[in-house]
Amino acid sequence: MAEKSAASASLSDEQIQELVAKSHQAKKKAYAPYSNFHVGAALLTEDGITFTGCNVENAAYPVSCCAERTAIFKAVSEGYKAFRAIAIAGEVENEFLAPCGSCRQVMREFGTDWTVYLTKPDLSYRAMTVGELLPCHFGPEDLNKPKVKGQ
Numbered sequence: 588m589a590e591k592s593a594a595s596a597s598l599s600d601e602q603i604q605e606l607v608a609k610s611h612q613a614k615k616k617a618y619a620p621y622s623n624f625h626v627g628a629a630l631l632t633e634d635g636i637t638f639t640g641c642n643v644e645n646a647a648y649p650v651s652c653c654a655e656r657t658a659i660f661k662a663v664s665e666g667y668k669a670f671r672a673i674a675i676a677g678e679v680e681n682e683f684l685a686p687c688g689s690c691r692q693v694m695r696e697f698g699t700d701w702t703v704y705l706t707k708p709d710l711s712y713r714a715m716t717v718g719e720l721l722p723c724h725f726g727p728e729d730l731n732k733p734k735v736k737g738q
């Protein structure tokens with residue numbers, strides 16, 4: 588059922604299945620009247636707390652927020668910034684839902700070595716790290732590197 592990688596080693600099968608199930612539950616809350624594309628996410632913090640999220644669209648389309656970012660922003664706004672994993676749930680038949688580029692960048696802000704579970708509607712999943720999803724990335728550390736002088 589699952590394609591495992593080293594990235595999933597720290598969570599038990601039961602914990603993963605629970606996180607995946609929560610992401611699919613969260614999908615039911617999606618506010619997506621424009622795209623009719625419902626997405627859910629469930630984010631597990633290092634402290635063992637789960638934050639869920641759904642996509643929240645807006646009549647001014649670009650203002651919309653993806654499910655993954657909803658979950659991450661909820662966690663950060665509650666004081667949690669260390670993440671173990673996030674599961675993402677879509678509704679396309681027999682396909683893993685992969686996060687958009689903006690969400691990958693937001694995930695990367697909080698590290699490259701945590702796990703993203705891409706899931707299918709049948710609750711099967713594939714584990715990847717944030718670094719695998721966003722290779723050659725830009726992050727907070729880059730802002731503190733020495734700069735060339737005189738420009």
Ligand SMILES: O=c1ccn([C@H]2C[C@H](O)[C@@H](CO)O2)c(=O)[nH]1
Binds near residue numbers: 626642644654687
């Ligand atoms: O990984 C994804 C991909 C898309 N969406 C949302 C954004 C928008 O509301 C709708 C269609 O792109 O799906 C997510 O929430 N997560």
Ligand SMILES: [Zn+2]
Binds near residue numbers: 656687
């Ligand atoms: Zn996104």
